[in-house]
Amino acid sequence: MNQLPNKKNETPCTPQREPSREFIEVDITIHIFTVSATLVGACLTVLGIFIMSRRLSHVKSFGEELLVCDAFMFxxxxILSYSALRIRRIGRRHRLEQLAEEVFFIALAFMVFICGFIIYELR
Structure with a gap:
């Protein structure tokens, strides 16, 4: 039997506070850490597919070397984002977070370039 909620037992709606800048930076660093680790695996998977296809066609692709460089950047x-999560000094942590973010975005842009290059090679 459905009953209406008791007004006395309800908690009043309190406005939620904005998260602190420190919390946001740590949260972004955690995301960069997990996504970059995943993308290392994705690069290595595509590299494995290239190696298998090369065995079938005996054609070496320049995309393989580019993927290795991209996996290294990820x-x-x-590593930088993990180091930023482990370090205690705030100034050094901010520098590592920023560097990890910059390297991540460069590697992501490079991955887009590699995808275009691979598509061009396959045509």
Missing amino acids: LVSC
Whole structure:
């Protein structure tokens, strides 16, 4: 039997506070860490597919070397973001967070370039 909620037991709606800048930066660093680690795996998977296809067609692709460089950049971003999460000094942590973010975005843009290059090679 459906009953209406008791007004006395309800908690009043309190406005939620904005998250602090420190919380947002740590949250972004955690996301960069997890996504860059995942993208290292994605690059290595595509590299494995290239190697398997090369065995079938005996054609070497320049995209393989580009993927290795991109995987390395994602790995660097992952290591920097992990280091930023572990370090206690705020100034150094902010520098590491910013560097990890910059390397991550460069690697992401490079991945888009590599995808275009691979599509061009496959045509």
